[in-house]
Amino acid sequence: MVNGKRTLIIIPALNESGSIADVVGEVRGELPGVDVLVVDDGSTDRTAAVAAAAGARVAKLPYNLGVGGAMRLGYRYARDNDYDVAIQIDADGQHDPRYVPKLVDLLDDNDLVIGARFAGEGDYNVRGPRRWAMVMLSAVLSRVARTKLTDTTSGFRAANRRVIEMFAGWYPAEYLGDTVETLVHTARRGYRIRQVPVAMRKRMAGTPSHSPAKAMIYLGRAFAVLTLALIRR
Amino acid sequence: MKLTLVTGLTGLLLLGTIVELLRRRQLREKYGMLWLAVLIIVIPLSLFPRLLDNVAELLGVASGVSLVLFLGIVFLLLVCVHLSWEVSALEEETRTLAEDFALLRAQIDADRAARDELVSTDG
Numbered sequence: 001m002v003n004g005k006r007t008l009i010i011i012p013a014l015n016e017s018g019s020i021a022d023v024v025g026e027v028r029g030e031l032p033g034v035d036v037l038v039v040d041d042g043s044t045d046r047t048a049a050v051a052a053a054a055g056a057r058v059a060k061l062p063y064n065l066g067v068g069g070a071m072r073l074g075y076r077y078a079r080d081n082d083y084d085v086a087i088q089i090d091a092d093g094q095h096d097p098r099y100v101p102k103l104v105d106l107l108d109d110n111d112l113v114i115g116a117r118f119a120g121e122g123d124y125n126v127r128g129p130r131r132w133a134m135v136m137l138s139a140v141l142s143r144v145a146r147t148k149l150t151d152t153t154s155g156f157r158a159a160n161r162r163v164i165e166m167f168a169g170w171y172p173a174e175y176l177g178d179t180v181e182t183l184v185h186t187a188r189r190g191y192r193i194r195q196v197p198v199a200m201r202k203r204m205a206g207t208p209s210h211s212p213a214k215a216m217i218y219l220g221r222a223f224a225v226l227t228l229a230l231i232r233r
Numbered sequence: 234m235k236l237t238l239v240t241g242l243t244g245l246l247l248l249g250t251i252v253e254l255l256r257r258r259q260l261r262e263k264y265g266m267l268w269l270a271v272l273i274i275v276i277p278l279s280l281f282p283r284l285l286d287n288v289a290e291l292l293g294v295a296s297g298v299s300l301v302l303f304l305g306i307v308f309l310l311l312v313c314v315h316l317s318w319e320v321s322a323l324e325e326e327t328r329t330l331a332e333d334f335a336l337l338r339a340q341i342d343a344d345r346a347a348r349d350e351l352v353s354t355d356g
Binding site: 039057058065069072076077080 | 328331332334335336338339342343
């Protein structure tokens with residue numbers, strides 16, 4: 001329970017046996033009374049076993065579906081088990097579970113709440129094509145959602161019952177679909193989206209990529225995904 | 234005459250292949266029928282390549298053979314697009330199955346854990 005609401009924390013994880021135990025442990029420590037579901041997205045390491053040992057419920061996909069596939073599974077679990085709130089948290093430890101009550105509070109007046117970096121709290125900066133992609137996504141999605149969104153690809157989100165119901169039936173499995181396209185879809189259907197500033201931490205394991213070529217490809221794909229999302233119904 | 238023999242025999246060979254695949258049930262009927270229909274058009278053309286010359290002239294194409302080539306490429310492209318579409322549908326289906334499977338497995342694990350706990354508290 002968070003603020004009297006049955007809350008499920010969904011953690012999609014792919015080969016995160018190095019950090020998943022700490023993340024699950026921290027969530028359970030900071031938020032007693034919430035259930036944690038780790039969706040193992042076809043890991044080849046011991047992610048599922050480690051997560052279960054740390055006290056999480058584990059749903060293990062038979063093969064890799066991508067974040068979107070893992071998340072739809074999570075939302076289906078939330079719907080089938082009658083949760084009021086479902087919160088997505090990354091498995092690499094960059095999201096601080098102490099912000100969860102803040103996100104849940106905002107769900108009183110909103111349907112989907114996004115924990116956003118660059119929104120005044122914490123330090124994080126990117127440059128080059130990745131930055132351009134973020135600026136483009138923020139500008140367009142803020143218009144579509146009629147609210148200020150600065151970190152549209154954030155994997156730190158809270159959804160209420162209505163959005164859980166929608167995501168359980170519809171959640172794109174494609175690249176960036178899980179963030180960008182879901183925002184367009186949600187906003188177009190009249191749900192209220194809101195972002196709340198959060199400080200992001202360094203990942204506990206794994207490294208982000210910094211290659212300029214990859215950043216350009218990212219920009220191209222972000223543009224393509226956004227355009228497709230906008231011309232879809 | 235030689236060319237007609239080559240093209241005609243190729244057409245018949247393809248027809249035989251499709252029929253055999255259908256007979257062994259290695260090809261779903263919906264695809265088999267498509268290729269059979271194509272061959273029924275193609276075989277007469279392979280025997281009498283000039284059949285389409287009139288149509289070609291009407292469309293401003295120099296010869297019936299070029300027209301067949303053009304239509305063939307367009308058709309193959311459409312088939313490829315159709316197959317991509319089928320694969321997309323299949324991926325969506327397998328995705329749903331994978332999710333169902335993971336949910337069921339999680340449910341079984343939870344049931345088993347609950348039962349074990351019951352046994353250990355009873356015993």
